Amino acid sequence: MTIGLLLALAGLAIVDSTSFGTLGIPLFLLLAPGRSWVSRLLIYLATVTVFYFLVGVALMLGLSAALDQFGDALHSAPARWAQLAIGVGLFVLSFRFDPKRRRKLGKPERRFEPRVGGPRVMVLLGLTAGVLEVATMVPYLAAIGLMTTSELTAAQWVPTLAAYVLIMIVPTLVLMGLRGFAGSWAEPKLERLRAWLAKHAESALSWTIAIVGFLLARDAAFYLFFR
Secondary structure, rough: OOOOHHHHHHHHHHOOOOOHHHHHHHHHHHHHOOOHHHHHHHHHHHHHHHHHHHHHHHHHHHHHHHHHHHHHOOOOHHHHHHHHHHHHHHHHHHHOHHHHHHHOOOOOOOOOOOOOOOHHHHHHHHHHHHHHHOOOOOOHHHEEEEEEOOOOOHHHHHHHHHHHHHOHHHHHHHHHHHHHHHHHHHHHHHHHHHHHHHHHHHHHHHHHHHHHHHHHHHHHHHHHHOO
C-alpha cells in the first residue's frame, strides 16, 4: 500500500462523489418538503454506500475471473450480434429522452423528480440508482482495477474500499450540514442547483444511454466486420 495508490484512489472517489446517484438525487432529497428529510437522505446514502461496497467486494473476490470462464461464449459471433443489437437499440432509445427532440415534436418538457417516501422507497431508490450507474462509473471500476493489480491483501483492500465508498458521499454530508446550520442562507442556493439538475437530468440521461450504446455497438462491429 503506497501513498501514490492512496492518493489515486482518493482522487477517483472524489470524482465518483459528483455522480447523479451520489450528489444529484441527494440534492432533490435534501430540499424535499417535510421534517424527515434527514432520515430519508441518510437511508438513501446508506443504501448506496452498502451497495457499492458489496459490488466492490464481489469484484475483488474474483467476479470478473468467474466471468472469464465464459469468455469463449461471450466472444462468439452470435453473442457479438446480440451485443450489436443491444448497442444500436440503446443508441436509438437515447433519442427518446432528448429534450431537443421532444421540443421539436411539440411534447411537454419533462423534469426528473425522484419519488420521495418512507424507508422502503428510499432503499428502492438507492438500489435503483446504484444498479443504473455502476456499469458506467468508470472511476469506480478503475479503482477496483488499481486495488486488484496492486495485489492487496484482504486486510488492506477491505478497509480501503470502505473508505472509498464513504468518500463518495462526503459532499452530500457537507451539504446536509450546510442546510442544517445555515438553512436560510443555503437553501436558495441549493434550490437553484436543484432546479438546474432537474432541467438537465433528462439530457444527461440521454447522453449516457447514447454513449453506452455507441461503445457497445462499436466494439461488436469491430469484432464482426474488421477482424
